Amino acid sequence: MTVSSSAGGHGxxxxxxxxxLRWLSVxxxxxxxxxxxxxxxxxxxRGLCEALIYHKHGDxxxxxxxxxxxxxxxxxxxxxxxxxxxxINPSDINMVQGTYPILPNLPAVGGNEGVGQVLExxxxxxxxxxxxxxxxxxxxxGTWRTETVDNMNRFSKVPNNLxxxxxxxxxxxxxxxxxxxxxxxTLKPGDSVIQNAANSGVGQAAIQIAKAMGLTTINIVRDRxxxxxxxxxxxxxxxxxxxxxxxxxxxxxxxxxxxxxxPHLALNGVGGKSATEILRxxxxxxxMVTYGGMAKQPITVPASALIFKNVKIQGFWMTRxxxxxGHDLVQEMISVLCDFIQAGKLRAPVCTKVKFQxxxxxxxxxxxxxISSKQILxx
Amino acid sequence: MTVSSSAGGHGxxxxxxxxxLRWLSVxxxxxxxxxxxxxxxxxxxRGLCEALIYHKHGDxxxxxxxxxxxxxxxxxxxxxxxxxxxxINPSDINMVQGTYPILPNLPAVGGNEGVGQVLExxxxxxxxxxxxxxxxxxxxxGTWRTETVDNMNRFSKVPNNLxxxxxxxxxxxxxxxxxxxxxxxTLKPGDSVIQNAANSGVGQAAIQIAKAMGLTTINIVRDRxxxxxxxxxxxxxxxxxxxxxxxxxxxxxxxxxxxxxxPHLALNGVGGKSATEILRxxxxxxxMVTYGGMAKQPITVPASALIFKNVKIQGFWMTRxxxxxGHDLVQEMISVLCDFIQAGKLRAPVCTKVKFQxxxxxxxxxxxxxISSKQILxx
Numbered sequence: 001m002t003v004s005s006s007a008g009g010h011g012x013x014x015x016x017x018x019x020x021l022r023w024l025s026v027x028x029x030x031x032x033x034x035x036x037x038x039x040x041x042x043x044x045x046r047g048l049c050e051a052l053i054y055h056k057h058g059d060x061x062x063x064x065x066x067x068x069x070x071x072x073x074x075x076x077x078x079x080x081x082x083x084x085x086x087x088i089n090p091s092d093i094n095m096v097q098g099t100y101p102i103l104p105n106l107p108a109v110g111g112n113e114g115v116g117q118v119l120e121x122x123x124x125x126x127x128x129x130x131x132x133x134x135x136x137x138x139x140x141x142g143t144w145r146t147e148t149v150d151n152m153n154r155f156s157k158v159p160n161n162l163x164x165x166x167x168x169x170x171x172x173x174x175x176x177x178x179x180x181x182x183x184x185x186t187l188k189p190g191d192s193v194i195q196n197a198a199n200s201g202v203g204q205a206a207i208q209i210a211k212a213m214g215l216t217t218i219n220i221v222r223d224r225x226x227x228x229x230x231x232x233x234x235x236x237x238x239x240x241x242x243x244x245x246x247x248x249x250x251x252x253x254x255x256x257x258x259x260x261x262x263p264h265l266a267l268n269g270v271g272g273k274s275a276t277e278i279l280r281x282x283x284x285x286x287x288m289v290t291y292g293g294m295a296k297q298p299i300t301v302p303a304s305a306l307i308f309k310n311v312k313i314q315g316f317w318m319t320r321x322x323x324x325x326g327h328d329l330v331q332e333m334i335s336v337l338c339d340f341i342q343a344g345k346l347r348a349p350v351c352t353k354v355k356f357q358x359x360x361x362x363x364x365x366x367x368x369x370x371i372s373s374k375q376i377l378x379x
Numbered sequence: 380m381t382v383s384s385s386a387g388g389h390g391x392x393x394x395x396x397x398x399x400l401r402w403l404s405v406x407x408x409x410x411x412x413x414x415x416x417x418x419x420x421x422x423x424x425r426g427l428c429e430a431l432i433y434h435k436h437g438d439x440x441x442x443x444x445x446x447x448x449x450x451x452x453x454x455x456x457x458x459x460x461x462x463x464x465x466x467i468n469p470s471d472i473n474m475v476q477g478t479y480p481i482l483p484n485l486p487a488v489g490g491n492e493g494v495g496q497v498l499e500x501x502x503x504x505x506x507x508x509x510x511x512x513x514x515x516x517x518x519x520x521g522t523w524r525t526e527t528v529d530n531m532n533r534f535s536k537v538p539n540n541l542x543x544x545x546x547x548x549x550x551x552x553x554x555x556x557x558x559x560x561x562x563x564x565t566l567k568p569g570d571s572v573i574q575n576a577a578n579s580g581v582g583q584a585a586i587q588i589a590k591a592m593g594l595t596t597i598n599i600v601r602d603r604x605x606x607x608x609x610x611x612x613x614x615x616x617x618x619x620x621x622x623x624x625x626x627x628x629x630x631x632x633x634x635x636x637x638x639x640x641x642p643h644l645a646l647n648g649v650g651g652k653s654a655t656e657i658l659r660x661x662x663x664x665x666x667m668v669t670y671g672g673m674a675k676q677p678i679t680v681p682a683s684a685l686i687f688k689n690v691k692i693q694g695f696w697m698t699r700x701x702x703x704x705g706h707d708l709v710q711e712m713i714s715v716l717c718d719f720i721q722a723g724k725l726r727a728p729v730c731t732k733v734k735f736q737x738x739x740x741x742x743x744x745x746x747x748x749x750i751s752s753k754q755i756l757x758x
Binding site: 102268271290292299301302303304308309310311315317320 | 480481677679681690692693695
């Protein structure tokens, strides 16, 4: 074990969109200490916490490591929370790789989503108290850690009787699905929505929220060995149609649109040919919203679709929405989604729980194609 | 000369977007009768008119021919007008070729824009009188003819002291430029707009209307032998910057944006690489509006531009706008644009006047690349 230290405050999302994730002192525990829990207890007893930190961008399996750090002093408007669970999202991976459009100052703690429990609040904090569950209000908190201290406005409260995995995955993907379904087209019960990457975190949330809205979903997935199992699982969530990318390109799709109205909204998390295909099925005047580009290929749009079919091509980024709308509206959205969860209309995406100290296993799974399960670090 | 006849009414734009352009009787005059004017006088004396008609889709030079036809009886709500001038627009050519998304029933009279003078009105027509100048309110009138009879709602009135070429080119391209500048982004004086196909009919109108709005225009044109002459001409219209497609791709463009704010609006009449390039220079949150696809290549949009830069990709089609907004709002728009013309803020695009009977010369020029002049048939 080695000890290093660096001065600095705690995480802040800078106005220009860049993020600073700094800490007071760092102690490397090595990647998978055999006596981890004993070590963690000793660490916390000394007012330290553990975090998954990267000092340079690159392959997450190479650059992310478990270190100890000393959270900053609690300020008047700060909240100290113990992290309970935090997912590994594709955007977290891209941030570690250095390919995401906003990047933290290095070294940085990974993770942007998760749920924690308040341990202590500053003297001027009135909206939160010890025992409350909180999720980050914006990106950049660095949720892959055992404990965090930050300004009260960087947290939104959620009921602490939510299923843990629902709470841990609520703040980014679920919110993205919700906003895309409500903000771009005025949809009414009976309307349809088409989406690719339908098995992603966003996709699974979109299926359930759309169902709660009375919409029919047409869900596009990549062909795979366990397709029937995946289809059954998605239908159990409320998916009406599950169709492979290959089937989407065939003329048979026209049969579907004898039964289902053409979609007003297409949700695109893939790009490339997949985006062009879902775009092709939109009703005149419909909108395709892009929130991801997993295929790493641009979107190709025929001029005629824009001019004569009047389709609109837009993008959505939760980070910007949160920056533009501020803490109160974020909290309002979170509350609405918690109501969905408590009404049994929204459950967590398919997840695999992984102990925090087994993070390399989780990172490996999160970067493996066709692992249809979100990796959640449990602290 | 041969005589043929076919029963039918006069032109109507059908509800489903298809167009019926029918007539009562047709007399072929051959393509360029030497005794054309004498013939025309005899034709008109017999209550007939002449029209440029195509019986099948194909190369305009092969399928368009001059024929005589008998306009229908004047109904109570109809207007009879003598056509004075009508341009040959790219969309007219595409319609003859059969590549436009809405096509008339065949045989059809070519042309969708132009100006005429009212000769006679039906007993229930109160908004128009003989002597008034009119332009089509929507597509499908078939303006390449000497005389037309149609419902009063298919015409909008313009002052009959407008310059002839302004009136003849007002209804499609000028309106398109106007709507695109006003309907997609809220622009304020000092803002900038970037457009490709800047020398097109739409482009020339956009330069002038943008100037009247206090906007700076960045105008992209293809490189050509007479570039300096073209640049001078565009600057005399109010263009601030005239830049070739090649220069647009160079890093020097960044120098421009030290002097000029990045555009909120990009007008795309080309598609392909040109569209990607103008899109690249948009400010965050800006909009690219596509109204044409002269390069016959789709538009390629990086997912990151949509997600992280929040650019919006939309289309505009004047025909749909007119269908959606109806006669009164079309007339209102036309009146605003006539005010621009009368205030000296808007002149016709660079035009070449061609006698109606020399239509083959005009069609040939209209289908030749780099002929920087709109062909206008003068009846």
